[in-house]
Each structure stands twice: as structure tokens, then as C-alpha cells.
Amino acid sequence: MNVVITGLPFSGKTCLFDAVSQGVVNSAENPARADHPNAAMVEVPDPRLDWLSEHYQTKKRTPVQIEWIDLPGLAPGRSDLASQNTAVMEYLRRADALVCVLRAFESSRVPGKVDPAADASHMHGEFVLSDLSVTLNRIEKVEKQVTKPVPDREALKKELEFLGRCRESLEAERPLTEVVRNDFERNILKGFASLTLKPSLTVLNVGEDAAGNPDEVAAKFPALGQPKVALCASLEAEIARLPREERATFIKDMGLDRLRAPEVILSVYNALNRITYFTAGEKEVASRSIVRGTCAPESAAEVHTDIAKGFIRAEIVTYEDFKRSGGLKQAKADGHMRNEGRDYVVQDGDIVLFHFSR
Numbered sequence: 001m002n003v004v005i006t007g008l009p010f011s012g013k014t015c016l017f018d019a020v021s022q023g024v025v026n027s028a029e030n031p032a033r034a035d036h037p038n039a040a041m042v043e044v045p046d047p048r049l050d051w052l053s054e055h056y057q058t059k060k061r062t063p064v065q066i067e068w069i070d071l072p073g074l075a076p077g078r079s080d081l082a083s084q085n086t087a088v089m090e091y092l093r094r095a096d097a098l099v100c101v102l103r104a105f106e107s108s109r110v111p112g113k114v115d116p117a118a119d120a121s122h123m124h125g126e127f128v129l130s131d132l133s134v135t136l137n138r139i140e141k142v143e144k145q146v147t148k149p150v151p152d153r154e155a156l157k158k159e160l161e162f163l164g165r166c167r168e169s170l171e172a173e174r175p176l177t178e179v180v181r182n183d184f185e186r187n188i189l190k191g192f193a194s195l196t197l198k199p200s201l202t203v204l205n206v207g208e209d210a211a212g213n214p215d216e217v218a219a220k221f222p223a224l225g226q227p228k229v230a231l232c233a234s235l236e237a238e239i240a241r242l243p244r245e246e247r248a249t250f251i252k253d254m255g256l257d258r259l260r261a262p263e264v265i266l267s268v269y270n271a272l273n274r275i276t277y278f279t280a281g282e283k284e285v286a287s288r289s290i291v292r293g294t295c296a297p298e299s300a301a302e303v304h305t306d307i308a309k310g311f312i313r314a315e316i317v318t319y320e321d322f323k324r325s326g327g328l329k330q331a332k333a334d335g336h337m338r339n340e341g342r343d344y345v346v347q348d349g350d351i352v353l354f355h356f357s358r
């Protein structure tokens with residue numbers, strides 16, 4: 001699973017990357033290149049995992065991690081950067097989620113004026129063009145096929161009708177999310193890697209002067225993509241590079257109520273439609289990431305495929321009940337443990353004990 005940061009040049013993508021990845025990559029000396037992007041595994045913050053690790057005094061704490069990728073900016077219209085743009089677009093199409101950074105800070109070092117709404121529509125325009133070109137290619141192919149006596153002609157006709165609607169929508173600069181109505185249509189688009197269909201988050205990058213109240217800046221741009229998070233990326237990148245014990249003082253001194261990078265990470269996680277359940281014991285406490293709506297056996301595969309194969313049942317206690325009871329034994333005594341079968345849909349915050357045959 002990966003998240004790709006995108007935006008126009010100098011919008012603050014690398015600062016955001018440094019902030020979410022805690023500065024693990026020396027991005028100042030290794031600027032992101034299209035043929036060599038910067039990448040880092042980023043932990044999805046979860047205080048529940050911390051509490052459970054503390055409770056079990058466990059040696060092994062396994063968080064959910066997602067790869068984040070920093071690329072050069074998209075520079076539409078720059079013919080000298082055409083091959084770089086093509087390479088960047090290729091990364092965007094392969095991404096599981098996109099984070100689009102918009103500049104909302106003044107800086108003498110950055111050319112152009114501050115206009116996040118215009119930048120957002122510029123980016124959206126690029127995404128739309130890319131999806132339109134894929135759609136038109138497919139229409140051309142299907143139009144040829146449908147004239148031949150092929151067995152699946154009816155399906156092809158239906159596809160063509162749907163692709164026509166995709167084309168209309170994109171030509172009106174509307175995203176494909178507004179076209180798709182059912183699984184048949186969703187399946188058609190599966191191979192397209194459509195950019196306007198991807199889970200995405202808009203990040204508004206505000207200046208140091210607004211670092212303490214970034215949401216006030218965000219409120220000025222109600223039309224920007226939803227969901228969105230506002231933060232001062234350069235400041236948060238700076239804080240991320242400090243030793244942990246020094247951060248709190250610095251955050252306070254700079255007038256911030258809290259860091260927003262964790263909110264960026266969580267918002268993307270939500271956009272990916274992911275939830276977290278836990279497996280916990282003395283040996284290991286682990287966060288396990290699944291797509292919302294996943295049943296118990298498929299969820300078990302996240303731990304080991306053998307557990308999924310030999311699945312018998314799952315014993316479940318919610319994190320809240322576990323914590324309130326103060327541990328597994330007491331949670332059992334309090335009647336909070338329940339048995340669930342194959343059809344059980346695992347919920348966010350479930351602590352799960354799988355029973356399986358080998």
C-alpha cells in the first residue's frame with residue numbers, strides 16, 4: 001500500500017514528506033527525482049496500540065505502516081519537463097492514495113502568487129486529462145471490437161454506453177466518482193488506474209504566521225477538495241527533526257496547539273477505507289489493517305494465511321471493554337468476550353483471538 005504526495009513545484013511536498021516521515025530521509029541532500037523518488041514507511045499513529053503494548057509489557061510492538069512517496073512536482077505546460085511529468089503521472093496512477101499539497105504560504109523564495117484554489121483546479125485538470133486519454137483509448141478499442149461477431153457483444157455495448165458517460169463527465173471536468181453507479185462499472189474502471197477515482201486528501205500548506213490556526217486559512221477556501229487538512233509543513237518538518245523530548249516545548253513556543261501531520265496520516269488512512277483491529281499478547285502486540293467490511297477469516301490472513309485457511313472461530317473483545325476491565329482475564333469475567341464465526345465483520349478497535357486448526 002502506498003501514498004503518493006503530489007502538487008505543483010514548491011507547494012511544500014517535501015516538507016510534508018519530512019513531517020510525516022519524521023525526517024528519516026535526508027531530503028535536503030537527496031531531492032526526489034522522477035527516476036528515484038524518496039520513500040519512507042510511515043506508522044499510522046494509534047494510542048490504542050501504545051496502551052496495549054504498555055499493558056502487556058511486550059517486547060514486540062507492530063504498528064500499521066504505509067509507504068509514503070515524495071516526487072518532483074507536476075509542472076503542466078513545461079515542455080522541457082515533459083518526460084519528468086510523464087514519469088510523475090505514472091507514479092500517481094500506480095498509487096493507492098494521493099495527497100495533493102496546495103501552497104497557501106507567502107515566500108520570497110517561491111515564485112508565483114498564492115492561489116490554492118487555482119492550483120487545485122490546475123491539478124484537477126491534469127488528472128481529468130489523464131483519465132480522459134485512457135477513456136478515449138478504451139472507447140476506440142471497444143468500438144472496433146463491437147462491430148465484430150464476438151460472443152460478449154452485449155457486454156461491450158453496455159461498456160461503450162458507460163464509457164460515453166465517463167467521457168462526458170471528464171469533458172465537463174467532473175471526476176469519475178460521479179459516474180460510477182454499480183460493480184459492473186467499477187470493474188470496467190479497475191484497470192484504468194483513474195486518478196479522479198483514487199482515494200485522496202487535500203493538504204493546505206499555510207505559512208508560519210498561520211501555523212497556530214491553520215483551520216482559519218482553510219475556512220477561506222471552502223471549495224477545495226474534501227477531505228482536507230491544513231498545516232504549516234515547513235514548521236512541522238523542523239519539529240519532526242528535533243529529539244522527541246524537545247518537541248513539546250518547541251510546539252508550545254511556536255504557538256501550535258498540536259501537530260497536524262498525524263491528522264494527515266489518519267485522514268489518508270480513512271480515505272483508503274481502512275480500519276485497524278488488534279492481536280495482543282505477551283509476545284507481540286500488533287495493529288492489523290483491513291479494508292472496512294472484511295470478514296473474520298479474511299482478516300486473519302493479515303496475521304497468517306494458515307489462520308485464514310484453518311479458521312474455526314474468533315474470540316473478540318473491544319478495545320474499550322478490554323481497557324475498562326483492565327485486562328483480558330477481567331474482560332472475560334465481565335462477560336465482554338464473545339465468539340464469532342466466519343461471517344463476522346471485524347470492527348475497528350476489535351481485539352481478536354483467532355482459533356484455527358493446523
Ligand SMILES: Nc1nc2c(ncn2[C@@H]2O[C@H](COP(=O)(O)OP(=O)(O)O)[C@@H](O)[C@H]2O)c(=O)[nH]1
Nearest residue numbers: 009010011012013014015105206207232233234
Ligand atoms: N514560509 C514557508 N515556506 C515553506 C512552507 N512549506 C515549504 N516552504 C518552503 O517552500 C520551498 C519549497 O518547499 P518544498 O517542500 O521543497 O516544496 P516541493 O517542491 O513541493 O517539494 C522551500 O524553500 C520551503 O522551505 C511553509 O509552510 N511556509
Ligand SMILES: [Mg+2]
Nearest residue numbers: 013014032071
Ligand atoms: Mg520536493
